[in-house]
Every structure is written in C-alpha cells, then in structure tokens.
Amino acid sequence: MVAIDLTNVTKTYGDVTALQSVDLTVEDGEVFGFLGPNGAGKSTTIDILLDHARPTAGHAQVLGMDAQDETVAVRERTGVLPERFGPLGEMTGRQHVEFTVEAKDADDDPDRIVERVGIDHAADRPASGYSKGMTQRLMLGMALVGQPDLLILDEPTTGLDPNGARQMREIVRAEADRGATVFFSSHILQQVEAVCDRVGILDYGNLVAVDSIDGLREAAGTTGEMTVTLDGVPDGLADEIEAIDGVTSTRVDGNAIVAGCENPAKAAVVEACRQAGATVENIETSEASLEDLFAAYTGGA
Amino acid sequence: MSTLAVAKKDFQDALRSKALWGLSIIFILLSLLIAYAFTEFTAMMEVEEQTAQGLAYFLASQIGLFVSITAIVIAYKAIAGERESGSIKILLSLPHTRRDVLLGKVLGRSATLAVPTLIGLVAGAALGSVLMGEFAIVSLSALLVMSLVFVVTYISIMVGISALTGSTSRASMLTIGFFLVFEILWGVVSIGIVWLTNGLSLPTEFPNWVYLVNQVPPSAAFTTGLTALMPGDIAGVGTPEFEAFYATPWVGVIMLAFWLVVPLAIGYRQFSKADL
Numbered sequence: 001m002v003a004i005d006l007t008n009v010t011k012t013y014g015d016v017t018a019l020q021s022v023d024l025t026v027e028d029g030e031v032f033g034f035l036g037p038n039g040a041g042k043s044t045t046i047d048i049l050l051d052h053a054r055p056t057a058g059h060a061q062v063l064g065m066d067a068q069d070e071t072v073a074v075r076e077r078t079g080v081l082p083e084r085f086g087p088l089g090e091m092t093g094r095q096h097v098e099f100t101v102e103a104k105d106a107d108d109d110p111d112r113i114v115e116r117v118g119i120d121h122a123a124d125r126p127a128s129g130y131s132k133g134m135t136q137r138l139m140l141g142m143a144l145v146g147q148p149d150l151l152i153l154d155e156p157t158t159g160l161d162p163n164g165a166r167q168m169r170e171i172v173r174a175e176a177d178r179g180a181t182v183f184f185s186s187h188i189l190q191q192v193e194a195v196c197d198r199v200g201i202l203d204y205g206n207l208v209a210v211d212s213i214d215g216l217r218e219a220a221g222t223t224g225e226m227t228v229t230l231d232g233v234p235d236g237l238a239d240e241i242e243a244i245d246g247v248t249s250t251r252v253d254g255n256a257i258v259a260g261c262e263n264p265a266k267a268a269v270v271e272a273c274r275q276a277g278a279t280v281e282n283i284e285t286s287e288a289s290l291e292d293l294f295a296a297y298t299g300g301a
Numbered sequence: 302m303s304t305l306a307v308a309k310k311d312f313q314d315a316l317r318s319k320a321l322w323g324l325s326i327i328f329i330l331l332s333l334l335i336a337y338a339f340t341e342f343t344a345m346m347e348v349e350e351q352t353a354q355g356l357a358y359f360l361a362s363q364i365g366l367f368v369s370i371t372a373i374v375i376a377y378k379a380i381a382g383e384r385e386s387g388s389i390k391i392l393l394s395l396p397h398t399r400r401d402v403l404l405g406k407v408l409g410r411s412a413t414l415a416v417p418t419l420i421g422l423v424a425g426a427a428l429g430s431v432l433m434g435e436f437a438i439v440s441l442s443a444l445l446v447m448s449l450v451f452v453v454t455y456i457s458i459m460v461g462i463s464a465l466t467g468s469t470s471r472a473s474m475l476t477i478g479f480f481l482v483f484e485i486l487w488g489v490v491s492i493g494i495v496w497l498t499n500g501l502s503l504p505t506e507f508p509n510w511v512y513l514v515n516q517v518p519p520s521a522a523f524t525t526g527l528t529a530l531m532p533g534d535i536a537g538v539g540t541p542e543f544e545a546f547y548a549t550p551w552v553g554v555i556m557l558a559f560w561l562v563v564p565l566a567i568g569y570r571q572f573s574k575a576d577l
Binding site: 013047050051052053054071072073075076078080082085089090091095099100102103104126139142 | 303306310313314317318387388390391393394395396397398574576577
C-alpha cells in the first residue's frame with residue numbers, strides 16, 4: 001500500500017510558486033525524510049496532505065484516500081505535529097491530550113502519553129505557559145494519540161534540546177517498528193539521516209532528489225576528503241596527486257596534504273606520497289557530509 | 302459531535318481566561334442598575350402602569366448595545382485570530398471539519414456571552430420584581446429566550462465576519478464597520494434610503510415601509526421581536542399604526558433569523574475554500 005501519493009502537485013500563491021509539479025510516493029511503513037531549506041515548500045506540501053491548502057493543480061492521496069475530498073477520514077488515521085502552530089489554549093497539557101483522544105475517538109490513557117513524551121511533570125499546568133520544547137513534546141504526544149497509521153511531523157525537533165531530539169528519534173523508530181509510516185520534514189540533515197529510510201530533497205518548490213542517503217551520496221558523486229600527514233611536504237607533490245585519476249582537489253595544510261577524492265583513488269594518493277620520499281605519519285579520511293550533499297542538490301554553497 | 306467538542310474547548314478556554322467572570326460581574330451590575338433606574342424613574346414620573354412587562358422591555362432595550370459590543374470583542378478573532386496565529390492548524394489536524402470548527406466557535410462563544418447576559422438579566426428582573434412587588438413570569442421568560450437568541454445571533458454574525466479573513470486587523474475593521482453601519486449610523490442610512498427613493502428629497506410624511514428598514518439592525522430586531530413574544534401591549538411601544546402584511550413585530554424575529562444564518566453562511570463559504 002502507498003501512504004502518500006502526490007501526482008503532479010503544483011501550488012501557487014499569487015505570483016509565487018510554492019510547489020512545482022511535485023511527484024512523490026511514500027510507501028507504507030516507511031520513515032521518509034523531507035528535506036529542504038526554509039521556504040522550499042515543505043510546509044505547503046504538508047498543508048496539502050491535510051487539506052489546510054488546496055493544490056492549484058495535481059492530486060494528493062493519503063492512505064489511499066483523496067486528501068481534499070476525504071479530509072476527515074485522512075485525519076482520523078493521521079497524527080500531526082504541525083509547524084508554526086499558534087499558542088495553545090488555556091487547557092492543561094493533559095487536557096490537550098484528552099481533547100485529542102476524544103476527537104479521535106481513541107482509547108489511549110493520557111497519562112501514558114504525557115509520560116512517553118516526557119511532560120508528565122507539567123501535565124497539570126496550562127499549556128500556554130509551556131516552553132517551546134515542552135510545547136513541541138506535547139504536540140508530539142497529541143500526534144501519537146490513537147496509534148495513527150501515518151505520522152506527519154513538520155520540523156519536529158524545533159526548540160528541542162539534544163536530549164529531546166534523541167527522544168524524538170527514539171519515538172519515531174518505535175512508531176515505525178509498530179508499523180506506522182512517518183513523514184518527517186526538517187532542514188536539519190542529521191535529524192533525517194539518523195532515522196529515515198529514504199529522503200526527498202525539496203528546493204524552491206521542486207523535488208530535486210528522492211533516494212536513500214547512501215543512494216543520494218552515490219548519485220551526487222560527492223567525494224570524500226583524505227588528509228595525509230607527512231614528515232614534510234615535498235615540492236610538487238600536490239600537483240602530482242591532483243593529476244591522479246579520481247582526485248578532484250588538493251591543498252597543503254602545514255605538514256599535511258588534503259585531497260578531495262573518491263574512494264578508489266585513496267591508495268594511489270598514499271602511494272604517491274611514498275614515491276615522493278615522504279614518510280606517512282597519519283591518514284584520516286572523511287565521507288562527504290550531508291551538508292555537502294545537500295548543497296550539491298540545492299545549488300547552495 | 303465534533304462541533305460540540307470544539308465548542309466545549311472554546312468555552313473552557315473562556316472559563317479559564319476569567320473573561321467570563323469579569324463579564325458576568327459587569328452584566329449583573331449593569332442589569333441591577335437598569336432595573337433600579339426603571340422602577341425609580343417610573344415612580345418619579347408617576348407612570349401609572351408600572352409593570353414587570355415594561356421592565357422586561359426596558360431591560361432589553363438597554364442591554365442591546367452592551368451585548369453587541371461584547372460580542373464583537375469576544376468573537377471578532379474567533380476564526381481570523383486562529384488563522385493568523387496558526388492555532389487553527391492544531392484543530393484542523395484532528396478529525397474536525399471546517400464546518401465543525403465554525404459552528405463550534407459560534408456555540409462556544411455564544412455560551413461565553415449567554416452565561417453573563419442571562420445571569421445579569423435574572424438579577425435585574427429579580428430586583429425589579431421585588432421593588433415593584435410584581436412578577437411577570439411570561440414576559441421575563443420571553444426576555445430570557447429572546448436575549449439568548451440575540452446573543453447567539455450577534456456571535457454568529459461576528460464569527461461569520463471573522464471567517465472571511467485570516468488577518469485580525471481586517472477582522473476588527475470589518476466587525477467594527479458592521480457595528481457602525483448597522484447599529485450607530487442606521488438612522489442616517491434609513492433616512493438616506495427614503496431620500497433616494499423619493500427623488501433626492503425628503504417627503505413630509507415617511508412611507509410605511511421605513512418600519513421594515515428600521516428593523517434591520519440586529520438590536521432593533523431584538524427589541525421588536527421581543528414585543529411579539531410578550532403578552533398584551535407595552536406602554537409607549539405600540540405595533541405600527543398602519544395596515545400592511547409586514548406591520549407586525551414578528552418582522553423582528555424574522556430579521557434576527559436572517560442575521561443568524563446569512564453572515565455565517567457567507568463566512569463559511571469563504572472559510573471552506575481558504576488556504577490556512
């Protein structure tokens with residue numbers, strides 16, 4: 001089954017194109033990371049899935065139902081952590097959860113929910129006095145009510161401290177193990193890398209890539225870096241190394257030579273250093289960071 | 302079901318924000334003052350028929366302004382404010398329809414205004430009845446029922462207007478504009494209509510249909526409609542002295558029904574197709 005299916009979805013606000021012919025399929029049970037810089041159209045996409053906005057063209061299906069025509073049925077089986085939501089009402093945290101349990105006709109125990117998201121100590125205080133992080137936890141708790149088939153989390157780690165972000169990831173994994181599909185939007189790459197099976201990258205309303213993180217790395221052809229520390233860098237070595245097939249860049253950093261290169265070229269780089277008469281003291285390699293990957297796709301620097 | 306859930310949350314928020322208690326105190330004081338003033342003045346002016354029925358009508362004519370202003374204050378942001386802040390996305394991520402949210406807001410905010418209004422009226426009616434030594438249960442019940450309808454109607458108008466826009470500043474301009482045109486300036490508008498239809502001059506005698514035009518403001522429709530429900534005649538408030546099918550105080554009730562339904566329907570139409 002397919003959890004989310006966007007077909008040729010375009011959304012314009014006046015002259016501004018928020019989404020441009022987006023086609024996207026998220027399989028049932030998948031944890032899907034939806035990446036993009038702020039303003040790329042992530043929230044607009046989620047608005048369309050929840051019928052908070054209507055597509056200018058194209059068609060959106062959620063859990064096999066039409067997102068615009070079967071809105072209530074979609075929301076009955078979807079848990080949502082919206083972004084940019086306003087201040088909460090005067091109800092306490094627990095009452096917010098109870099309100100959600102009632103709205104979804106679920107049988108969750110509100111105490112279990114507030115405990116699971118770590119706000120049990122504040123459950124009886126008005127939510128209007130919660131900090132950003134606590135509000136985010138409460139919203140996650142409300143999203144979990146009713147064991148939804150689909151979780152839509154829009155920038156869920158906003159305002160969370162590292163510990164909170166870790167707990168968020170654990171909950172996402174647990175929900176995925178339960179069989180839920182998770183649609184997780186973020187502009188923070190590490191958050192997505194840690195939990196997601198597949199990633200889609202959105203840039204200026206265009207879906208520029210959809211793949212696993214490994215797949216993206218390969219497809220983008222972004223190279224890693226290799227730092228070889230020597231007893232001294234012989235003259236001309238940098239040029240020699242740059243001439244090696246698969247090396248894209250070199251620079252000298254004190255006694256070290258830093259080469260941007262693909263994996264198969266690494267042995268040749270070390271060999272070239274030896275041939276030049278230098279003693280290799282240390283070798284460090286690093287994979288292309290997600291930032292590099294992201295920049296490669298979104299055209300940013 | 303969903304509508305009631307939204308209404309309940311809305312009302313609970315009002316309960317907690319203490320606005321309800323402040324309003325209740327103001328309405329009770331106001332209503333007691335009106336009742337006291339009525340009995341004092343009618344006694345002073347030596348009005349012979351100092352009736353509880355007259356008191357009910359007098360209370361109604363005096364609270365109209367306060368109900369309408371309070372309705373604006375508590376309802377103009379009902380939809381626009383939640384859209385501007387984004388709170389509405391929380392409600393509409395749950396299995397509620399936009400209609401549930403709209404009707405729930407009307408019910409919740411109506412309750413917020415109805416509770417203080419009715420408590421105040423009961424207090425005023427009780428004081429007046431004690432002072433005059435007369436208790437007119439039918440007239441006072443009519444007052445309570447009609448006031449409840451009036452409260453729901455005014456809230457419905459304001460929520461309907463609020464649903465037209467996602468900006469609270471625009472919502473406040475629209476609701477205040479409504480109040481100015483239909484409550485404060487309607488006398489001028491009414492004369493203007495006569496002036497226009499009479500070939501840009503004022504006639505020596507106003508046509509009968511001006512009676513209808515004058516029932517347009519919701520608070521006028523409220524007091525007129527109230528006389529339809531009350532038994533007998535009220536001193537100084539007669540039914541129109543001309544013959545026409547519309548020469549009946551029931552026009553007020555019909556006009557209130559119009560205000561109850563039409564602005565909300567227009568607001569719903571806009572809101573149901575809006576991007577949040």
